Amino acid sequence: MLNRRHFLSLSSLLLLPVSRVVEALVPNHQLLNITLKSEKKKWFSNYSPIILWGSDVEKIILKQHENVQIEVKNELSDATSLHWHGMRVKNNMDGVSGLTQAPIAIGSSFTYNITAQDAGTFWAHSHHNTYQQLAMGLYFPLIVKEEEEYKVDQDLLLVIDDWRINEHRQLDLESLGDFSEWAHGGRKGNIITVNREIEQSYLCKVGQRIRLRLLNAANSRIMTLQLPVLPTWILAKDGQPLTVPIKLDKAITIGPAERYDLIIDVTSSAGNYPIYEVSTTQNIQVATLNVISGKDIVPSSSSPSALPENPLAKLDFDQISHSTKLLMEGGAMGSLRQAKYQGEVLSVNELVKNKKIWSFNGTAGIDDKPLLSAKSGEMIEIEIINNTRWPHVMHMHGHHFKADSEHYPKGIWHDTLLLLAKEEATIVFRAGDVGKWLLHCHMIEHQASGMVTWIEVT
Numbered sequence: 445m446l447n448r449r450h451f452l453s454l455s456s457l458l459l460l461p462v463s464r465v466v467e468a469l470v471p472n473h474q475l476l477n478i479t480l481k482s483e484k485k486k487w488f489s490n491y492s493p494i495i496l497w498g499s500d501v502e503k504i505i506l507k508q509h510e511n512v513q514i515e516v517k518n519e520l521s522d523a524t525s526l527h528w529h530g531m532r533v534k535n536n537m538d539g540v541s542g543l544t545q546a547p548i549a550i551g552s553s554f555t556y557n558i559t560a561q562d563a564g565t566f567w568a569h570s571h572h573n574t575y576q577q578l579a580m581g582l583y584f585p586l587i588v589k590e591e592e593e594y595k596v597d598q599d600l601l602l603v604i605d606d607w608r609i610n611e612h613r614q615l616d617l618e619s620l621g622d623f624s625e626w627a628h629g630g631r632k633g634n635i636i637t638v639n640r641e642i643e644q645s646y647l648c649k650v651g652q653r654i655r656l657r658l659l660n661a662a663n664s665r666i667m668t669l670q671l672p673v674l675p676t677w678i679l680a681k682d683g684q685p686l687t688v689p690i691k692l693d694k695a696i697t698i699g700p701a702e703r704y705d706l707i708i709d710v711t712s713s714a715g716n717y718p719i720y721e722v723s724t725t726q727n728i729q730v731a732t733l734n735v736i737s738g739k740d741i742v743p744s745s746s747s748p749s750a751l752p753e754n755p756l757a758k759l760d761f762d763q764i765s766h767s768t769k770l771l772m773e774g775g776a777m778g779s780l781r782q783a784k785y786q787g788e789v790l791s792v793n794e795l796v797k798n799k800k801i802w803s804f805n806g807t808a809g810i811d812d813k814p815l816l817s818a819k820s821g822e823m824i825e826i827e828i829i830n831n832t833r834w835p836h837v838m839h840m841h842g843h844h845f846k847a848d849s850e851h852y853p854k855g856i857w858h859d860t861l862l863l864l865a866k867e868e869a870t871i872v873f874r875a876g877d878v879g880k881w882l883l884h885c886h887m888i889e890h891q892a893s894g895m896v897t898w899i900e901v902t
């Protein structure tokens with residue numbers, strides 16, 4: 445039986461305009477056109493629609509190995525660029541404005557040439573004035589389907605975001621750039637959406653096996669999701685399959701930009717099964733699985749099979765050619781006294797005047813020199829030392845790595861890694877394509893205020 449709340453959310457779903465899901469299913473050089481523009485969402489009755497930044501696509505679905513040209517037209521009121529997070533693209537397609545491309549000016553276009561090397565759950569998001577543009581919603585998910593279909597009864601995608609809303613029920617733009625937040629845990633929103641809607645509900649049937657793709661699109665909120673008590677496994681992380689799916693029997697923590705693919709077996713009876721975000725004292729209901737009777741025969745709930753491996757280069761831990769440290773310092777209650785900024789050593793007071801408060805190896809903001817330079821194919825090891833009182837979520841562009849972190853199943857791949865306050869972790873990867881690859885904190889206010897470096901592959 446649907447209660448009134450769920451009836452409202454289901455009926456509002458039916459009234460939504462049909463948005464565009466671009467499926468590029470014809471291999472080889474298909475051209476997609478995407479327009480970046482503002483969009484209106486009727487989230488609050490009795491208020492004008494809220495205006496977000498987005499695009500004319502809801503998501504992109506590609507097939508593994510497919511090559512596409514994606515012409516991105518910028519109809520926003522600011523220059524921009526798109527980064528294809530987790531996708532192993534050529535460096536000049538990586539979308540980092542100021543490093544791998546000039547920003548796409550207002551009214552102009554840029555064509556990204558992308559080959560979907562790996563199947564999995566990825567996303568595209570702004571990499572220009574990111575702390576503003578990401579907070580305004582400039583992103584969309586990108587799913588690369590396995591060559592051979594991985595059979596489930598439903599494939600659900602939940603892109604979870606938090607938004608800062610003001611008293612007029614519009615995006616609170618005035619608080620963008622609040623430096624106190626930058627020096628602490630970053631910008632947090634006051635409402636949570638799934639797939640850019642409030643109170644999403646998903647219809648499932650008893651007996652179904654569901655692939656649930658989770659993506660944290662927030663600027664800085666580290667989310668902990670309490671899923672329904674149903675047999676659940678982790679199938680993939682950051683787009684890369686686990687060799688053996690691992691049973692999940694507790695809440696799952698997802699840092700900004702991280703993705704998880706889960707398998708959930710709906711073995712219980714009909715009813716509403718909420719998903720809560722429980723990282724704060726408030727338990728926020730973010731979505732509901734609305735389970736109705738179905739197959740009648742409840743599955744035996746056997747472990748799901750693994751996804752086929754993606755063609756990542758194998759790691760050889762005995763052949764590491766480059767070993768370096770990355771010391772994180774700064775932030776509120778930190779010990780940072782000075783740091784190099786644009787070639788000059790500045791005191792903390794002077795750094796703050798330049799909106800910098802975090803450093804990597806004594807440098808705040810991007811440096812002319814890379815953290816390290818390696819030849820394509822060489823093995824790299826970076827020991828990350830979080831000597832701050834804050835968590836950070838490190839994202840390596842263009843590469844997946846392994847890490848000796850205790851919070852994650854052993855031996856899995858990441859493109860984004862959560863490090864808690866004072867934690868250390870060593871990441872190991874093989875240098876990929878030639879170019880300049882960014883390495884930064886994906887709590888985007890931390891990136892903006894200093895936590896960014898890059899590696900050079902020659």
Ligand SMILES: [Cu+2]
Nearest residue numbers: 836885887890
């Ligand atoms: Cu950070």
